[in-house]
Amino acid sequence: MTNMNKVCVVGAGAIGGWLAEGLARQGCQVSMLARGATLAALQRDGLRVLKKHTDEAMKQEQTIEYKQAVMAFLDANTVGVQDVVVLALKAPALRAVLPGLRPLLGPHTVVLTAMNGVPWWFTHGLGGVLDGATLTSVDPGGELARAVPAHHVLGCVVHASCSVEQPGVVRHHFGNGLIVGEPTGGTSERVEALAALLVRAGFAATVSPRIQKDIWFKLWGNMTVNPVSALTGATTDLILGDPLVRDFVSAVMLEAKVIGERIGLPIDQQPADRHAVTLKLGAFKTSMLQDVEAGKPVELDALVAAVREMGQLMAVPTPFTDALLGLARLQAQVKGLV
Numbered sequence: 001m002t003n004m005n006k007v008c009v010v011g012a013g014a015i016g017g018w019l020a021e022g023l024a025r026q027g028c029q030v031s032m033l034a035r036g037a038t039l040a041a042l043q044r045d046g047l048r049v050l051k052k053h054t055d056e057a058m059k060q061e062q063t064i065e066y067k068q069a070v071m072a073f074l075d076a077n078t079v080g081v082q083d084v085v086v087l088a089l090k091a092p093a094l095r096a097v098l099p100g101l102r103p104l105l106g107p108h109t110v111v112l113t114a115m116n117g118v119p120w121w122f123t124h125g126l127g128g129v130l131d132g133a134t135l136t137s138v139d140p141g142g143e144l145a146r147a148v149p150a151h152h153v154l155g156c157v158v159h160a161s162c163s164v165e166q167p168g169v170v171r172h173h174f175g176n177g178l179i180v181g182e183p184t185g186g187t188s189e190r191v192e193a194l195a196a197l198l199v200r201a202g203f204a205a206t207v208s209p210r211i212q213k214d215i216w217f218k219l220w221g222n223m224t225v226n227p228v229s230a231l232t233g234a235t236t237d238l239i240l241g242d243p244l245v246r247d248f249v250s251a252v253m254l255e256a257k258v259i260g261e262r263i264g265l266p267i268d269q270q271p272a273d274r275h276a277v278t279l280k281l282g283a284f285k286t287s288m289l290q291d292v293e294a295g296k297p298v299e300l301d302a303l304v305a306a307v308r309e310m311g312q313l314m315a316v317p318t319p320f321t322d323a324l325l326g327l328a329r330l331q332a333q334v335k336g337l338v
Contacts, residue, residue, distance in 0.1 A: 002193040005029055008082045008104055012038045014162035016088030017170035021049040024068040026201035031071040031079045041168030042072035050171045081106035088114045091302035098147040111152040117302025120144035121153050125184030126212055128264050137305035155211035156180050157218050176204045181211025216265040220256055221274050223303045224249040226288035227328035235283040240275050251320040256307050262314040298332050
């Protein structure tokens with residue numbers, strides 16, 4: 001049986017904190033790598049996660065605080081080899097962090113990438129003409145692939161919205177879904193064991209037979225609304241409520257849809273179908289808009305540049321994606337968010 005008791009969460013932000021709290025409550029020995037005010041808060045006060053709860057008797061919605069004592073460290077050398085390493089970082093932080101994670105990795109350590117966008121290992125096991133290709137937009141020179149070899153990796157798609165209230169304090173807004181899968185497809189003992197652990201920890205976890213397809217489908221919506229929100233400061237309802245902006249978003253999505261078909265990841269929906277789902281979530285700030293407002297680097301490479309690069313490799317014209325990337329990248333440069 002695969003042992004998955006020792007877990008280190010790298011990235012003590014919104015999603016990392018949400019995952020760490022659930023795993024700690026389930027009984028895992030959870031460590032977190034953090035720095036600055038977040039590290040100090042975790043060491044002093046523990047990890048706090050605020051969740052909505054509906055009191056059926058009183059018909060009222062309440063906020064309940066879940067508090068867990070976790071081990072928080074600055075240096076991976078202090079933590080040692082883990083059974084599971086959860087990467088809950090934004091993509092721009094990876095290049096600086098991954099080479100320092102070697103002390104966490106033993107021969108059988110699982111590295112779960114709970115991140116948005118196209119990860120560095122995306123083409124490993126993809127099949128077709130891009131199988132095993134290095135995407136320079138997300139991993140120039142293959143540095144990340146060398147730091148964490150693909151055989152350690154399990155992919156993860158997160159369907160949840162969380163935000164950081166203050167260092168060490170996370171608010172869960174909605175969603176509880178986690179999709180996990182082997183980069184090479186199919187199933188395995190380790191992915192089934194990890195999914196079972198996540199279910200015991202209270203997450204709605206499922207195993208995907210082709211995790212790249214789930215990553216691509218989530219990206220299909222994120223790659224547009226995220227950068228548009230960063231550019232405009234608008235919430236998702238306003239973005240999709242403007243006919244001209246909605247048509248532009250749809251045009252970008254149609255380009256990505258063609259690329260997906262060429263690389264073996266077809267999407268059986270139209271942009272309007274995805275817009276309807278997003279609008280049901282109401283007015284909310286995307287993670288990229290939250291990063292802009294917080295003065296943090298934005299993850300354009302994993303969400304937009306990687307799609308453009310794959311379009312170029314597959315000879316698919318992407319004029320609308322190019323325009324979105326150019327505008328969002330220029331704004332990030334002007335604001336010092338790169």
